[in-house]
Amino acid sequence: MDFNHTSKSTDYIARLRAFMNDHVFPFEREWMDFIMDQNEIKDWKSWKEHPHLENLKAKAKSEGLWNLFLPDHTLGAGLSTLEYAPLAEIMGQVYNAAEIFNCNAPDTGNMEVLFHYGSEWQKEKWLMPLLEGKIKSVFSMTEPQVASSDASNIETELIEDGEHLIIHGKKWWSTNLGHPRARFSIVLCRSGNEIDKRRQHSMVIVPLDTPGVEIKRMQSTFGMYDAPSGHGEVHFNQVKVPRTHLLKGIGEGYAIAQGRLGPGRVHHSMRCVGAAERALSLAIKRSMMRNAFGKPLAKLGGNSERFAEARMDIDQARLLIQNAAWKIDKLGIENALQEVSAIKVVAPRLLQKVTDMAMQIHGGAGISNDLPLVGFFVQARALRLADGPDEVHLRRISRLEFKKHLKGLY
Ligand SMILES: Cc1cc2nc3c(=O)[nH]c(=O)nc-3n(C[C@H](O)[C@H](O)[C@H](O)COP(=O)(O)OP(=O)(O)OC[C@H]3O[C@@H](n4cnc5c(N)ncnc54)[C@H](O)[C@@H]3O)c2cc1C
Structure with missing residues (x-):
């Protein structure tokens, strides 16, 4: 395994x-204040993007x-998962920064779905404007009424009606639903198949x-609406769309979901590493410049050991993610x-964990909006649910571990 940055990645x-x-x-600072101010706006239909965001996006695009x-290579940067990982880490240092580079979820996952499984018409109609x-x-x-961490519970019905689908x-917790430019949703529906659970x-x-x-x-989430993207509840009341809106085919939802989530989880995870690096750096700086009981905070109690723990945890996580990215690229x-x-x-x-430590060392300032730590903390806590709760992933890890033993691999 070689986790060295390629020349393309380095550039x-x-x-x-x-x-x-x-x-x-x-x-x-100005951007986060703007986002927080939108929390006060009761009518989400009035949510706006910060006006400077478009300038930044245009600049990022031109560069x-x-x-x-x-x-x-034609539509994107042509980077492998491993090559992209350090870029996600850099973006992760600022909450939401991925948005500036058109690299934010859930658009990235949806773009990958359309790129891999979309018809030519779907690509022209939905992928191209997203890429732009x-x-x-x-x-x-x-869905509100079922435990959705088990995808087989999903109840939203899809009925075939000639050239249409009903x-x-x-649904709820649909991210981006409040965004002024949100135009479509990729909806996971139950289309039925009593024989094969993976094709339902x-x-x-x-x-x-x-x-x-x-x-x-x-x-x-924790009193914040993540405006202007938002996470919302949406009802589909006998919604009729042409059959051309179906992705790949009837019963292909599970297979598409598998493909969609792999690279996306690397992106989320590397952004966490970037945010953790930033939190550690803020904690160390604060602990060196502030004194209590006649010493810098860094020299009090177990603070320096906490920084050492954070350093080791971050490096372990990064290596684990690089390993996953390498395997996705090489083995599928x-x-x-x-x-x-x-x-x-x-x-x-x-x-x-690292954000919690950094908040503590900052005292009261740590849990204020003067610093990016609160945003990181909410991001971390929400991510332990979004994209599948911890327990579901632990279940999968342990099931795969048992499988290896049953196959006699150990
Ligand atoms: C900020 C945010 C953004 C999100 N964005 C989206 C989005 O864009 N689109 C979307 O569709 N969803 C989104 N979600 C929803 C998220 O994916 C779900 O909340 C998550 O999958 C869990 O489903 P659930 O809420 O139905 O919890 P449930 O399925 O009811 O699970 C509740 C709890 O049960 C326990 N549990 C479940 N399974 C097991 C197990 N096997 N072993 C032990 N314990 C278990 C866990 O503690 C779990 O947290 C988002 C959520 C958040 C917080």
């Missing part, structure tokens, strides 16, 4: 770092720092302005399932 790292230093870090996640950053998209799987059901679900592209699509409300996602689940557990836990 992107240098350019992305420079961009973050010149344009994103100086904008961070070739755009769609870096997409492994295709003109529209936003939603992924709707989770969708009926309720299908994915359909549903434009949000289709009659019967009813956005009920936005949901908050189907042979990296255990590793992908492992990083999905390890990285958000790491970020939660």
Whole structure:
């Protein structure tokens, strides 16, 4: 295994770092205040993007720092999962910064789905505007009435009706639903198949302005609405779309979901590592410049050991993620399932732990919005649920471990 950066990756790292230093870090405070102010706006339909965001996106695009996640050479940067990983880490240092480079979830996962499984018409209609950053998209799987961490519970019905499909059901926690430019959702539906459990679900592209699509409300995480993207509850009331909106085929939902989530979990995890690095750096700086009981905070109690623990935890997580990325690239996602689940557990836990330590060393300031730590903490805690709760990934890891033993591999 070779985790050295390729020359292509090294070049992107240098350019992305420079961009973050010149344009994103100086904008961070103002941007976060803007996001927080939108929390006060009761009517989510009035949510807006910060006006400067478009300038930054145009600049990132003109510098070739755009769609870096997409492994295709023509439409994206053509980087492997391992080559892209350090770029996700750099973006992770500022909450939401991935958005500036068109590398944010759930759009990235949806773009990958459309790229790999979309028809020519679907690509032209939905993928191209997403790649250009003109529209936003939603992924709707989770449902209020069933335990959605078990995908086989999903109830939203898909009925075939000649050249049309009818969708009926309720979803919630659909990220991006409140975004002023959100145009469609990829909806996971139950299409039926009593024989094969893995072919019971299908994915359909549903434009949000289709009659019967009813956005009920936005949901908050720790009192924050993540405006203007938001996470919302949406009901599909006998929604009728042409059959051309079906992705890949009836019963292909499970297979698409497997492909969609692998690289996305590497992206999420590396952003956690980037955020944890930033939290550690802030903690160390604070502990060196502030004194109590006649000493810098760094020299009090077990603080320096806490920094050492954080250093080791971050480096372990990064190596685990690089290993998963390498396996996805070399062996395919189907042979990296255990590793992908492992990083999905390890990285958000790491970020939660390091951020908690950094908050503590900052005293009261640590839990204020003067610093990015609260945002990182919420990101970490939410990620331990989003994209599958920890327990579901632990279950998969242990089942795969048992399988190896049963096959006599140990
Ligand atoms: C910020 C945020 C953004 C999200 N974005 C999206 C999105 O864009 N699209 C979307 O579809 N969903 C999204 N989600 C939803 C998320 O994916 C689900 O909340 C998650 O999959 C869990 O499903 P659930 O809420 O139905 O919990 P449930 O399935 O009811 O599970 C509840 C709890 O049960 C326990 N549990 C479950 N299975 C096991 C097990 N095997 N062993 C032990 N314990 C278990 C766990 O503690 C788990 O947390 C988002 C969630 C958050 C918080």
